Amino acid sequence: MKKIVLKLWLFLWIAGLLVACGGGETDSADTDSSESADTSSETADSSDAEASSSDEPVVLRVGWAGSPDTLNPGTAVLTEAYTIFEVVYDSMYQLELDGTYSLELADSLDVSEDGLVYTYHIRDGITFHDGEPLTAEDVAFSYNLYASQEDFPFLPVYTEFFDTVEADDGNNLIITLTDAIPNIQSQLIYLYVLPEHIWGGLEGAAVAEFENEAMIGSGPFKMVEYAQNEFVRLEGVKDHYLQGPTIDEVVFQTFENQDALVQALRTGQVDMITEMPNTAVVSLRNEENIELVSGPPLAPSVTDIIFNQTAPENCPPDDGLCTGHPALQDRNVRLALAHATDKQQIIDVVLLGLGAPGLTLIPDSLGVFYNDSLEDYAYDSTLANQILDDAGYLDSDGDGIREMPDGSNPLNLRMNWPSDSTNAPRMAELLAGMWGEIGVGTQLQALDPDALTATCCPTFDFDVILWGWGSDPDPNFLLSVMLTDEIPTGNSETGYSNPTYDALYLQQAVELDQQARIDTIWEMQRIVHEDVVYIIPFYEQSVQAFRTDRFTGWQTDAGKIALEDPSSLLVVEPVR
């Protein structure tokens, strides 16, 4: 009894909270958010004072709903960590918003004729934030560190083709590759250069465990203060060798959820927010002094509707269950499902219109690699029905669900998605309705991401999964998930196998001529699209907003939308 009453009160309290301020899901979350709100309101107060006197430092406040997981570039996973690395560290190249690369640490580059030896001429006079000089030695040290550290989860991939990395006496960095590769730029952008005089003293496991709170780098901002899940305070390096920021300080302030973030922007607690729910767009659009921007995100990602089409002979012998519905191995069925999928409807409901219809597995944010010449399968349920009728999938028992041509095995597809996705449940509902119109039944179920991985691949114990991939600026990885060789590794979630495609993949991986490589990659996308391996429902857009009465100069029309990128942070200046 007591328990009941207690729970009731707890519930009332939570309900009240929800209505009042949109607090977090748990008690601890609430405390966090109120704490962070407190800190930020303090800083907001001080900014009002600043405005009156021009001697005070100019502080830009950025609000986001995340926080770096660690400041160690080797072990960081979250995007927020990389955002900080991008401004505090330098790497060999800078990825511009239009998708091109420019040299950062080096002022010029020589490539040997066979494409195996890259000689970077490191700029003179670069210093770390602690005053020590940055030389080719530091760069070589960093690259070798990334290559040798087995505890680093992602970075060793980028040094895969490095044979040796050395510095010579003339401040040059010489990279010798094992194979000539076409995409050295994208291999180097996430390899941030670390000071050897700090990291050189660490041995073995200590490297991955190093917290790196002081975070000495050479980038346009230097670390001043960091409290995980609260804020990151960075100070501008005015005499940076390339371009110093106009502003004196930037503070990245963590909020508990996106709703709180929107509220913080409304009240002027922050000057810019890096993310927001699409549902806030309508109400923010009418707000005074707030401008919304949306466009392709800086970090490309792709959402896909995955069909389990593993042929029995490709089923991984050790882990594979391969229980996928046999109909999905038939291109006609996948084609019919593609024709029965109204992408615009999904975009309207799930993304509130803030997305572009998806086409191929290489998203539009990959620029030149995106094959926009393909013609998508138009939404046409009559045609979809026709395709299934012609292929012999008929509803022989009249229950509204078609069966296999031999009358067995009704087309009832299990549809799963990761339970942490906010878009997938609504998308699943819509798909269930659309596919139901052509006599294909669905059983919807969200699964914990780990459980989903276990049913997905390489087990292939599913029919349809709604999931996605994050991508490098280079398409190499996304293309690799369709390879026959990736079926047993778990990277292939479709079990798709096509020798022609496999051969083209190897070809593009060593093609040094950019245009020839692009042609190959376009052809690969055409093949995958022709075979309807995935349905790509949409390319999501990044939606950000800033206050127009605080800072100007945001880069909003440079191809991609990333106001937290150095391209904006270096040039914004306060509104006078």
Added chain:
Amino acid sequence: MSDTAVSTTSIRGFWRSFRRSRMGLIGLFMFLVVVLMAVFAPAIAPYDPKEVVRVTIDDIYAAPSAEHWLGTDDAGRDVLSNFIYGSRVSLIVGFFASFISIFIGSFVGIVAGFYGGRAENILMRFTDIMLVIPDLPLAVVIVALTKPSLWNIIFVIGALGWTGSARLVRSQTLAVKQRKFVLRARSIGAGNMHIIRYHILPMVLPLIVVNTVLVISLAILNESTLSFLGLSDPTALSWGQMLNFAFTRGAMSARAWWALVMPGLGIVWAVLACTLLGQGLEQVLNPRLETHHLAVGVQMVDRGAEVQA
């Protein structure tokens, strides 16, 4: 059978007694409203939530209007219809889960209380263990590991919520077991099963009935919590799930209060109804609340027997 006993045992007498509990009446009224809403959902609801609708961006989180009295949700669906249909899942889970709970709880309680000895020791220590394990985290883990269908949710909630009833029923069984008529029955040769069936059960039944109603509210609350955490069957529309969608899909930023307030009110309404009704019933049915240990024993004996009949 004495006259005083009749006053609270016949249906009419029960009602007369129940009527005196104002809170109980309010609870009953609130409870009937929810039940009627759930039963006649297709007739009351202006829209069918399962229907495939074509929506545009303007339909999403649309404010209350003549067309949608309580606005629309993040998928452009009518909140009022969702709210009405949502009561069904909450009640189904509430009823079935509490029946499971009560069944397990009563069984454990009666067996432990009646047989005593080692059986009691084992059962009650097990109950204690279950009692200290926090329900919600355990439920979250079980639901995450199993497939989140409606019946799984019911089973998990039911299987975790029986401990309180087990303790209550056991203590009542212990008290009843000591009564003279049990001894008399035994002395004329009645077996254990007979005594449990005809003497113990009728005496603990009122308690079980009261407890069932109270456990329903717990089950509804648990179901809402699991749904809110996104762990329920996605096709089963419930109030908790409505909250989940509103919360994760930016109702707050869209200032769509209607998407949050309605399901919240629904949960509070149903839980409050069960709690008040349960307390009202308890005042009538639970012998300990009405009489005390100095009162005449016969009254209690009669009442229990009658209610069972």
